[in-house]
Amino acid sequence: MINLESLEDKNIRFMERIEAGEKIEADDWMPDEYRNVLIKLISMHGISEIMGALPEKEWVPKAPTLKRKLGIMAKVQDEMGHGQLLLRVTEDLIKPLGRTREDIMEDLFTGRLKFHNVFHMEAPTWGDAGLIGWLIDGAAIITQTNMLNASYGPYARALKRICAEEVFHAQHGEAIILALAEGTDDQKKMVQEAVDRWWEPLLMFFGPGDAKATGSSKQDVTAKYRIRSKSNEELRQDFFTKYVPRILSIGLTIPDSTMLYDQKQDKWVYQQPDWEKFKEIVKNKGPKSQERLRLRELSYENNEWVREALAQSEEAI
Template sequence: MNALLNDMAEQERLNHFIARIEAGEKIEADDWMPEDYRGTLIKLISMHGISEIMGALPEKEWVPKAPTLNRKLGIMAKVQDEMGHGQLLLRVVEDLLKPSGKKRDDLMQDLFNGDLKFHNVFHMEAKTWGDAGLIGWLVDGAAIISQTNMLGASYGPYSRALHRICAEEVFHAQHGEAIIMALAEGTKEQRKLVQDSINYWWESLLLFFGPPSKKEVGSSKQDVTIRYRIRTSTNEELRQAFFSKYVKRILSLGYTVPDETLQFDEKSKNWTYQQPDWSKLKVLARNEGPRSQDRLSLRRISYENNKWVREALAPEVI
């Protein structure tokens, strides 16, 4: 009998929770929330936060190699911003972790152990200055499309953090676009840098949004992030938005997209395209990408070398 009453009370709580988010209310860290909502937020925001930090590393490699002082200052500022975004998001996760007793250090150990993933694009190499520009232009552009989709997220702390992050990401994308435009207006060799970068990064950009949803026949089950109003669009809808925003821009600069099948279908109002090799996501999830281990090693060394700072700032236990 007690178990039945507990189930009824839990269902009533869940119904009230759903009613709140459907009414547009924001859920705060101390509010009751279902465990699948909490777990989804922890997984999503942890990956986002770690990806901001790991995503700064490919461009960090270009700080000493940037072609001019102004470019050096610009990319240094961008790296600092990305690190700040990561710290802000991990702080949001810390509040969600409190009931479990886990802390930020546990998240970092999860990263080093391979349990916490980071975005596929940041496992790749940034071999040329063209790659550095394209990361800002198209990779950050893809991130903006994904993140602005969650500006109205039902979880208040994440929504508020995203408003700050997205405002800065717009500058990052403009910074990358400025690099690409300078190369596009340059020598034949400089123009080739951009085309080579587009060819190299294109598949990674498609993988960035994740695979299309596999809806079971006769099932109306929705993705939990959409059901709980953490985001509003599916992976495929976000990818279509990316095509609509950037394909014409790429072509207008005289470059090509490495997909002869890519075209806009007037009937469906969608882009048709060659599917990427989705199995690569599993390879990258195992940290077996071109620069996965190098980036993890750099992050691990930095974390250990700065352990004394964390200990000095930790509250004294009396």
């Protein structure tokens, strides 16, 4: 029987499924808007995991003890694993469009595919290595648990595993930070400087409060399709509630003298980050953007002969 269902009917039925809380699977029919927003979101998440391994990679050999070396090696390996898992989810979504992983990499190199603002930043000390685990992964847990019930099944399932591992990462980071915060004066200074450096990127991590700040926002579309439930600002507020007391309790200060919890409004009041700067950073104009992209590009170029060899052996099989 020929399926005469119109596009409009398909859309209506799709939204009924979404609203009924059903999970959408890779082979199901889906509107282009849904597919595109997922591709954008998940490929950016995946590539951010991979690019995010690079600032920490700097500290893998330098970690100060055997235990810390093992800890950070395990953590960075997990991040690469998350990247791989998410690229697989993306590959299924882009397959009907005739696109492959090669295209994802190409998009990264040309700047069409962006990665998270935090991974464009410098990580000049061991304090930064700890802070990335503690607060960046802590922030990631907040944004990702917000999508654990995402309507797209493959993404929701990947996130379940990712979030479980991120909890270990946050603990690994916290352990490094606590050792430094309880350590020598130099160690305390190191961790405070890391907090000062990362505060603004952390605020930016959750994205602009609304489209006014940066000119565009995908928040409405992702909410409509039940991919996420909370807004960027709600997530940022959750982060403050969870981490501001913890930061203060270990004797660190927050580099924002205007910050306070407003009981009347029931929310944190804080200095907005420079959203113009954010726009520049995610356009690969951050302090480390080009250097880190260069590492990936170089490895891609340098291993071309390996990819060719593997393609040949696949043909032979």
